Each structure stands twice: as C-alpha cells, then as structure tokens.
Amino acid sequence: MEPLAKLPLFWALEGKRVIVSGGSDAAAWKAELLAACGAEVHVYAGELSDTFETLILRGAEHPQGGFIHHCQAWDETIFAGAAIAIADCEEDNEAKAFFDAACIAGVPVNVIDNPAFCQFQFGSIVNRSPVIVSISTDGAAPILAQAIRRRIETLLPRTLKDWAGLAQSLRDRVNERLAPGPLRRAFWERFVDRAFSSSNGPEEGVGGQLLKEAERLREARARSKGRVTLVGAGPGDAELLTLKAVRALHAADVILFDDLVSSEILELARREAKRMLVGKRGGRTSCRQEDINDMMVKLAKAGKRVVRLKSGDPMIFGRAGEELAHLDRQNIPVDVIPGITAASAMASRLGISLTHRDHAQSVRFITGHSRHAGLPVDIDWAAVADPRTTTIFYMGGRTAPLIADRLVEEGLSPETPAIVISDVSRATERDWSGTLATIPDGIAQIGYDNPVLIAVGSALAARQTAARDTNDFDSDRHLVMGGR
Incomplete structure (x- = not known):
C-alpha cells in the first residue's frame, strides 16, 4: 500500500446530532451537507446569512435530516452527545478555543478553511447516492479536486443512482444464492457492465432477471474450474x-x-x-x-x-x-x-523510430545472453549485423562489450549509432547514446543492476543528431552522451 495523506472514510450520520457554529455561507454549505446525510444539525449563531436563513426555512431534503437554530454563540456544554462539530471562525484564537473544546469532549472537529484546527476534511463530492465519490488533495490544491470532480461527473451516468439502488435491494438475495469469491464477483461485474452500457435506468422486472442469472451462474460453477x-x-x-x-x-x-x-x-x-x-x-x-x-x-x-x-x-x-x-x-x-514491450517504450521515451525508410526496413528483438550468461550461440550473428536493420538486445547489460565486439567482427561499422537505456519508463530511467565502438563506456556509465536495453542501428542517428544540435538534454531522464 502506497502512503496515504489521509484515511478516506464514509461516515453514517443519519439521526445523529451534529454541531455547526457560525452563520456564514460557508457554514451553511457544511450544514446542508450534514443534513443531506440525515443528521440533526444544531446551528449556533447570533446572526445568519441570507443563504443560511433560506436553507433553514426550506428544510432538509433527507427525511431524517433537519436544522435547529440556536440564536446564541457556542459554549463548552453543546458538545455532549455530538457526532461531529464544524465551525466557521474569523480569528485563530476562536478557532483554537472551539477545536480544544471539541477535542476535550471527544468530538471530531473541523474549523472551515483552517487546517491547523481540523481533525478531518471535506472532499469534493460526486453524488450518485448511494454511490458517492469524494476527492481530496489533502488541502494542497482544492481547484485540482474540483477539476477531478468535473471529469468524474462526465464519466458517471445519472442513471447510476438507480442501478446502485437496485444493487442495494438485490444484495442480500444474491448473497444467499452465490458464495463469496469468484462467482459472486462475476455476477456483480456483469451487473456493472450492464449498468454502464445502458443509457437508461433499470427496467421493471430486471431484478428478477438478474436473480435468475445468479442461479445460472451457480449451476455453471459446479461444472467449471478456474x-x-x-x-x-x-x-x-x-x-x-x-x-x-x-x-x-x-x-x-x-x-x-x-x-x-x-x-x-x-x-x-x-x-x-x-x-x-x-x-x-x-x-x-x-x-x-x-x-x-x-x-x-x-x-x-x-x-x-x-x-x-x-x-x-x-x-x-x-x-x-x-x-x-x-x-x-x-x-x-x-x-x-499483451503489454507494451520495453523496446516500444524506449522508442517512445527517446523520440526515435525503430524503422526508417532511409535507414532501417526491419527491426529485431534479440536476447542479450544465453542461459549460461554468455552470448547466445544459436543465432546468426552475420544476419544480426545487417546495417539496414535496427536491433534491440534485451537483458544484455553484462554482455554489452561482447555484443559490440561480435557485431564489429561481423562487419558492422564501429561508428553505427547505439543507445543504452535502463529502467525505461520509470522514475529511475537513465540513457546513454554513442556508437557501437563505445558501448563499453555506455554500459559502464549506465550500469547493469537494473534492466538494460541496448539498441543498435543507423535509424537511431536522427535522434543523436538532434541531441547534438540542440544540446537539450532531459534532466528527468539523466541523459548521458558518449562516443563523441
């Protein structure tokens, strides 16, 4: 598990007493969010903004949610029995006092826009309840969180709410028919495919069809294997x-x-x-x-x-x-x-073409070592030394000097362009470019503890020429030029 800035949780507040201190628009938004979860929201504020007054008059849309306005400032007695406490404070000393009082009472607390006095944070929300997506950047970039939310909004159909409701109603009956494990997961994967492929919500009677499908899966399971x-x-x-x-x-x-x-x-x-x-x-x-x-x-x-x-x-x-x-x-x-092979990733990362109508009409992928750690003996090295072919040697770090010597022996020019690259596409990627004759220098600089590719061929020359002309080396790739 990669490190997490914060633990994402989804908190049940239905019927719970929660506290909001402050009458601002920002406090109103938090109060509305809490009421939408079914909480009983106790608002402590001498004055309310127009937005907040309208919200309280309108009431909560959730059947169990509601607002109770206490026309007074908060004090230490209000925290008893509260599930969470929210405050909008103008001054840090007030924020600290609210934070300390909530902590003493054992109530999780959030002071709006004041991370120093927050035990939890609100994310940017995509609401397809019962499907809820919350995005957090740990307070570092709220605008980024909003941009992510907008993208997710475009990906999740509005009908997902109805499909999720159907899933909720079917869950217990599906669990009765299908044991935990691959079979139950297969059912829900098909359910999800159906939900995302439909432009409409579930039709009447689809629940019964899905339960029959669960029965068929159970019967098929008895005859199948992994x-x-x-x-x-x-x-x-x-x-x-x-x-x-x-x-x-x-x-x-x-x-x-x-x-x-x-x-x-x-x-x-x-x-x-x-x-x-x-x-x-x-x-x-x-x-x-x-x-x-x-x-x-x-x-x-x-x-x-x-x-x-x-x-x-x-x-x-x-x-x-x-x-x-x-x-x-x-x-x-x-x-x-299939996956993207390392040679293709190398070509993309370095901006080179492995084939070129003026230089190379074919490309070869060759293992750089035999099972006994020497050069492969069952390949046609004379054919490998074809100047009209780009050759990529995989796993050839330890045999790199031997590869270079053998290709020169077979007639390939020592000035043929060559590239050595390790850890292609990773943050630790390093690459070197030079010639066939200077490959030993390249592998000495790059090393062979990490996975190494060696590319040889005249099609690589265009990239090397551009690098020499611009001298614009990508520091993120730790480019090392050799063989001058």
Whole structure:
C-alpha cells in the first residue's frame, strides 16, 4: 500500500446530532451537507446569512435530516452527545478555543478553511447516492479536486443512482444464492457492465432477471474450474497498462507477479487479491519456472482466477510459451493480454523510430545472453549485423562489450549509432547514446543492476543528431552522451 495523506472514510450520520457554529455561507454549505446525510444539525449563531436563513426555512431534503437554530454563540456544554462539530471562525484564537473544546469532549472537529484546527476534511463530492465519490488533495490544491470532480461527473451516468439502488435491494438475495469469491464477483461485474452500457435506468422486472442469472451462474460453477490469464504489465509506468490488463487485475483472486512489476501497477489490483512474488532476476535467487507452472495449475484447479503478471509483453522473452504449454497439458483455460514491450517504450521515451525508410526496413528483438550468461550461440550473428536493420538486445547489460565486439567482427561499422537505456519508463530511467565502438563506456556509465536495453542501428542517428544540435538534454531522464 502506497502512503496515504489521509484515511478516506464514509461516515453514517443519519439521526445523529451534529454541531455547526457560525452563520456564514460557508457554514451553511457544511450544514446542508450534514443534513443531506440525515443528521440533526444544531446551528449556533447570533446572526445568519441570507443563504443560511433560506436553507433553514426550506428544510432538509433527507427525511431524517433537519436544522435547529440556536440564536446564541457556542459554549463548552453543546458538545455532549455530538457526532461531529464544524465551525466557521474569523480569528485563530476562536478557532483554537472551539477545536480544544471539541477535542476535550471527544468530538471530531473541523474549523472551515483552517487546517491547523481540523481533525478531518471535506472532499469534493460526486453524488450518485448511494454511490458517492469524494476527492481530496489533502488541502494542497482544492481547484485540482474540483477539476477531478468535473471529469468524474462526465464519466458517471445519472442513471447510476438507480442501478446502485437496485444493487442495494438485490444484495442480500444474491448473497444467499452465490458464495463469496469468484462467482459472486462475476455476477456483480456483469451487473456493472450492464449498468454502464445502458443509457437508461433499470427496467421493471430486471431484478428478477438478474436473480435468475445468479442461479445460472451457480449451476455453471459446479461444472467449471478456474483459469489463468497471462498479463503484460509493460515496462513499469502504470499509465502504459491496457484497459484489458486493468480489468484482469480487478477480477483476479491471485496475482503471481514478476520482480520487475512496479508497485504502482500492483496498486491497481483488487484489494482482496492475494499477491505472490515469483520474480526471476539474473544473478539473484529466483523462483524456478517449474514451481511457477505448478503453482498456476494448483490455484486454477482450486477454482481461482489467476493473473500471471509479467513485465513488458508476456510473449517477448517472458517464457510465456513454456507456461502456455504446461497449462494446456493440464487442460487449464488460459488467455493472454499483451503489454507494451520495453523496446516500444524506449522508442517512445527517446523520440526515435525503430524503422526508417532511409535507414532501417526491419527491426529485431534479440536476447542479450544465453542461459549460461554468455552470448547466445544459436543465432546468426552475420544476419544480426545487417546495417539496414535496427536491433534491440534485451537483458544484455553484462554482455554489452561482447555484443559490440561480435557485431564489429561481423562487419558492422564501429561508428553505427547505439543507445543504452535502463529502467525505461520509470522514475529511475537513465540513457546513454554513442556508437557501437563505445558501448563499453555506455554500459559502464549506465550500469547493469537494473534492466538494460541496448539498441543498435543507423535509424537511431536522427535522434543523436538532434541531441547534438540542440544540446537539450532531459534532466528527468539523466541523459548521458558518449562516443563523441
């Protein structure tokens, strides 16, 4: 769990006594909010603004909410039995006195627009009650919170209120039919898809149809088993995930994730999903592939939805072929959600094209090491040295000098442009550019403790030329130029 500035809570106030001190418009807005939750709002103020007077005359729309105006200033006796206390104070000494009195009485307190005397804060609200979305920036940027609210308002249909009401009425009956776990979650996922795909609220009789669907799911469950989804997590930036990948993470019971998967991506997973690190890193203690295969089978046979979360794209140097074959042999349903591979992320981040009609008509992705940590011996190095091809070596940090020497031996010019990049798309990203001959210098500067890509080819020259002409280096990427 990433650090939270504040704990978001949704507080039941129906029928509770709450206190509002002050007769300003700001106090009126807070009083209206509290009454909308069904609270009995006791207002302490000698004078009320026109807005506040109108609000009290109109009364609360919530059947249990209401306003009681006490035409007097607050004192220490008013806090007994209160659920929360709000005040609008002009002076800090008054704010402190109200805050201290509430704290002594054990009542949570908020002094409007005075964070030093607030035990909790109000967020910017999107109201589709019973669906409520609250946005907080911890007081740092209220305008940002309002902008986020406006965007969410456009995404959530007004009919969501009616669908949420239907869900509330069906919940107990659905729970009677479907046990907690994948089956119940599958029902509600279909419910949500229906709610968001409809331009109208639920039609009459749809509740009965949904309960029949729950019965069908229960019957189908007895004949089914779990499944595995291989998901590409991309190079590290959570914003590069596909929508399908996010949906898979939301639906997972268990997530088997690689060592290179970022914490920001894991934050997007369903909170209840069990997370298991099964990472494999060169030169480090690793989980055996055979154990990972067996784990996926065991979990799927137990009826779990398993997400095998791999960095980059599962089908590019991710050993997905071995996992697919093992799952097929065990008759485990499996599907694959692609991810953005590191080479594509590198091209995007550095503003280069891997193909260019004047320089490179093809692109190759090659593993930079064999299983014995040396250069791969089962590839055609003469073909790799084709000057009309851009070649990207994955996992080639420790063999970088050997790669450069071998390509030169096969006839590729030592002046061929080259790039070394580590931790592509992450905050720790670093890159170097130079030539094939100076790759050893580049890897010495970048290092190989973090995932490294090596790109070689004349198509990279346009980017290097632009960098030399402008000398405009992106400090966020810690650009290092070499090989001059």
